[in-house]
Amino acid sequence: MQIYKVGGAVRDRLLERPISEVDWVVVGASAEELLAQGFRPVGADFPVFLHPKTGEEYALARTERKSGRGYGGFTFHASPEVTLEEDLLRRDLTINAMAEDAGGRLIDPCQGQRDLQEKWLRHVSPAFAEDPLRVLRVARFAARYAPLGFRIAPETLALMRQLAESGELQALTAERSWKEISRALMEPRPDVFIRTLHDCGALRELLPEVDALFGVPQPAAHHPEIDTGEHVLAVLRQCAEHAQPLAVRWACLLHDLGKGMTPAEEWPRHIAHERKGLKPIRAVNTRCKAPRDCQELALLVGEYHSHGHRALELRPSTLLELLQCFDVYRRPQRFEEFIAACEMDARGRLGLEQRDYPQAGYLRGAAAAVRAVTVQPLLERGLEGAALGEALKRERLRALETYKAEALGEPSDPPETPRP
Structure with missing residues (x-):
């Protein structure tokens, strides 16, 4: 032995x-x-x-x-x-x-x-093309070692294309695919993972909703990178640079899926893409069998990331509705992850990676303001049931009105709002 x-x-x-x-x-x-x-x-x-x-x-x-x-x-x-x-x-x-x-x-x-x-990622033998999981593995290694200058050998990339075209990727179980995808998203360059899959045709087979974003333009005034797919890659890179957790990275990967459904004649605008994106986000979540926390955050970020960007412009009543949707009283960490995803989205724009994102601090302060409202004084007044709920809502709204007035005042030069 x-x-x-x-x-x-x-x-x-x-x-x-x-x-x-x-x-x-x-x-x-x-x-x-x-x-x-x-x-x-x-x-x-x-x-x-x-x-x-x-x-x-x-x-x-x-x-x-x-x-x-x-x-x-x-x-x-x-x-x-x-x-x-x-x-x-x-x-x-x-x-x-x-x-x-x-x-x-x-x-x-x-x-x-x-x-x-x-610094080559090169296959051992032609038998490489017999195992479809190797497409994901090589893309993951590319994401891990890209900071060291590694790249995929042309002949290996050709075999990956061959596998993508063969239909073999459809035979992968959701569990095996998710294991590779989730690990790759946590590598130093998750954007390289997605780009590699796109370049070899595998993204079209595994995550067609994400693949559809490449070539879809956005308004250059708000998105200098223009291409929606390139924007998503930039957002993922920001996630890695800011050490975001998996749920945030997954939500950022899927947040703009609605833009892939915009008719070409409406480009570069994407009206109501947040609502349109919920169906494909659900489809990807289900197909990949993503963990519950990843699924929930992806749907919430997809629906509300524009609210996050416009936080300083929102009426207190709209802001309260947003906070209620996230259940900031019992699940504060989920709202914190939402804020992080919004900030990564704002930073994932060409030339704007270092721009401040004051919406983050404002949203945190708003959540703290409503959490500071206690129910005890209302109970002492004898309120209960629906009346108690309505009174608590009024007190929270009043707290947000006070918070907004103190936090913003009359700003002479309001911060730039990244458009979704």
């Missing part, structure tokens, strides 16, 4: 990056031998085991053969006769097909170290 460190741990050590987890491959052993040593199987039909003490994954060296559609359409062969090189050749990218032995010696049959030095 010989054990080798493989994959990401080897790659990231050579890149001098933090190593989050270590995977191992076992050559010259059988499943029975690992079980006898206390290893725990991950699944009944897959040769991967957890170390009895460290919990790290140990996989038997194996080969794979395409036997059906999709990510799971493979049969594998694991036996003591499978060599390390054979196991490495089944992997996706050359930079992921390296191994180290116990003495730290590098085994690199696919020239992964050279591609690391030259």
Whole structure:
């Protein structure tokens, strides 16, 4: 039995990056031998085991053969006769097909170290095109390593296009797709992930509602980048630069889907795109099986981001309705995420990335003002039921009127409102 460190741990050590987890491959052993040593199987039909003490994954060296559609359409062969090189050749990218032995010696049959030095994401073999999930994985690696100057090899991008055109992407389960999409959105350059999928034709298959935004113009006066797809990419980049959580990034990806439904004869205006966008946002949420918090925030940002941009112009009654929609009394964090998404939207415009967004502070202050209104004095007056609700609403509205007067006064030069 010989054990080798493989994959990401080897790659990231050579890149001098933090190593989050270590995977191992076992050559010259059988499943029975690992079980006898206390290893725990991950699944009944897959040769991967957890170390009895460290919990790290140990996989038997194996080969794979395409036997059906999709990510799971493979049969594998694991036996003591499978060599390390054979196991490495089944992997996706050359930079992921390296191994180290116990003495730290590098085994690199696919020239992964050279591609690391030259900053190429390159497939190992034509078998790459047999697994549709690899399109998403490569796009995710591009998003992770773009700050280091990595780019996808032309021949690999060609295979990704081939996979996108084959219809194989439709065989991916929502769970597998979401796992890759959500991880990619949290990489340093999530915009590179979406652009890569768009460039190879995969975005049209996986997220056609987002793909439809490319080539759709917006008014240049408010959106110097003009193209709606480019705007969404810029918003995602702002999300990464400001370390926004996944729910905010997901909402920002989907916030302008309504603009993809605007008839061409109405361009570059997009009247009522917020309301029009709710149906495609729901469709994407459902198809991707996004977590509930991501789904809820995406719908709220899609419907109300224009309100966020016009916050300083809103009447107190409209502002109160907005705060009520977000339930700022019991779910303050969701409103904070809404504010963050609005700010990323405003900053995701060409040349305006550093412009202040005073709406953020104003909205936070408004939420604090209504939360400061207590119900106890109304209860002491004997109010209850509908009368109590109406009185509480009046008190909150009065608090917002006072807040607006104190916060804004009579500004001589009101801040610029980013148009949706």
